[in-house]
Amino acid sequence: MQAIEIPHFGGPEVLRLVERPLPQPGTGEVLIKVAAAGVNRPDVFQRQGHYPPPRGAPDLPGMEVAGELVNGDFSGSNPFGLKPGDAVCALLAGGGYAQYAVAPLGQCLPVPQGLSVAEAASLPENYFTVWSNVFERGRLGLREDGSKESLLVQGGSSGIGVTAIQLAHALGHPVFATAGNDEKCRACEALGARAIHYRNEDFVERVHAWTDGRGVDVILDMVAGDYLPRELNALADDGRLVVIATLGGMQATLDTGMLMRRRLTLTGSTLRARSVAFKAAIAKKLHQHVWPLFANRQLRPVIHAIFPAHEAAHAHALMESSTHIGKILLRW
Structure with a gap:
């Protein structure tokens, strides 16, 4: 062959x-x-x-x-x-x-x-990854009041990103996504997300504006690095941050006090092995x-x-x- x-x-x-x-x-x-x-x-x-x-x-x-x-x-x-x-x-x-x-x-x-x-x-690669990390590790589901939890996807125009947007949107969850140019933002919006142009906008500010200061329940992160402390700020209380790639670097400094006070969960996984x-x-x-x-x-x-x-x-x-x-x- x-x-x-x-x-x-x-x-x-x-x-x-x-x-x-x-x-x-x-x-x-x-x-x-x-x-x-x-x-x-x-x-x-x-x-x-x-x-x-x-x-x-x-x-x-x-x-x-x-x-x-x-x-x-x-x-x-x-x-x-x-x-x-x-x-x-x-x-x-x-x-x-x-x-x-x-x-x-x-x-x-x-x-x-x-x-x-x-x-x-x-x-396969994208749907296995998204299901495992967003719906199992991230536990995207219902809030105590019965409303659907929200999701922020970092890198919404990637293969993983378009999968996460579509699947969460199809299941009725509010979805936000970051992308690096106007074309990619429009593509994310066409799939059901509210898009954030991360080169021109602060995703933490946009998320808080769109959620009336509450923050998002789950973040799917392919960046890591210095995004991590900002993502903790973008989470709602009891929120979950799931890291699946480190395109922005392997190291980060976190406020562990905030992690405890707000009952946040930081987790990650790889699938291949x-x-x-x-x-x-x-x-x-x-x-x-x-x-x-x-x-x-x-x-x-x-x-x-x-x-x-x-x-x-x-x-x-x-x-x-x-x-x-x-x-x-x-x-x-």
């Missing part, structure tokens, strides 16, 4: 089209003929040498694919009744930049009704709560560009430019 490998760390130009042996599924795993694969920020970090794949994962980049089930082990738990020939999308620990990829059966989902296979390739059982449990919740929202058109993929797989370097350069809105895909 053909695959895109990282022969050595460096810029986008190091990505190379090569021939690789066909991977073989093991116990509880299936082989997928890949139609399209998602390009994600962790792929860029892996190429740069900052994010090695977990032990036992393929060295090829790529954490989400969609395509046709070829064969594998269907003898264990198979909650969606999948079989060879079915169109699926899947979350991977690596290996997605290839014509064939192996995935745990529990991390495979049927392509949602009404979506193409290529569109489905844009879903979590167990198959953990990810399979998320897959079941997505199938139950989220996949029907695609069928009734409350959710839709937001895809910025699709590149032929051999142009993976161009896809990575676009990702690094941060000029895109939504997802970047590779197709075979």
